[in-house]
Amino acid sequence: MFRTTALRMHSLVKGALNVSKPSITATRFMSSHSTETDEQFDARYENFFNRKDIDGWEIRQGINDLCGHDLVPEPKIIIAALKACRRANDYALAIRIIEAVKDKCGGKVNEIYPYIIQEIRPTLTELGIDTPEELGYDKPELALESVYDIH
């Protein structure tokens, strides 16, 4: 539903994954069009985040990878990622993931983001995660110097 033609831009990041860790990429021939369907894509990421033994490193790897694609993640992927954050005991990571998903909505944020929040609301209440709006992080809180101005 949120998918446009997915161009695999981050093969470099995937290539840097250690071989010993279970890879999120299946056997992949790097052509510009993949033969994976939307459901396979969703299932792959959901299964990745649903692994019982996932740790913070892998969650960050997966989210950075997911944000490289030209799509807004399906709510079920986000739910799996939030549950993974709970297993990894990292609250800030969960908030950051929701913020990143909101950013991925691009110009259509007012249509897509409320839908996503509505879909993941049961998980948010179950795990006790606040949305960035509830924390007051939808508006800037601190005014820090831009890194490009620090010399």
Added chain:
Amino acid sequence: MAGRLLSMRALAPRVTLGSAAMSDMKAIIGNREVVGFGYNGQPNYADRSDFPLPAIRWKENTPDVLALREKEKGDWRKLSLEEKKALYRASFRQTFAEFKAPTGEWKSVIGCGLMLISVALWGFYGMKTFVYGPLPHTFEEEYRKAQLRRIIDLQINPIQGISSKWDYEKDEWKK
């Protein structure tokens, strides 16, 4: 000091680092926990919307941060709002709203552009006043009138141009 860290990221090598280089970076980041791959595999921090999760936490692991981490292992509903915000700020420097906030730089760009344009316009005026010589005498009013009369007499551009606007019977401009 952290700021210099961040500006160094543009100079960091893109090859796979050996353990010696990694330990150099680890010495720079101090007590910060390395939590991920980041955007290039090095233990640095950057707020980027295309790589939302940096490789290291933002703040060092001080005792109060560690106490919060212990509390984080329990039920998240028991965390107060301040603690949740403190946990976020311990891992991240700025929220998405903050690092994507508009800077208003465009105003200074337009302002400086207009100031430089005005300097150029003063330059043009100075050139005209002090540098350029006088116009030829043929630019005076009587000469130009005589040239226009000659153009009409020669019927220059009679179809759609200047002579088409002249009424040759009445010897005046067409109404």
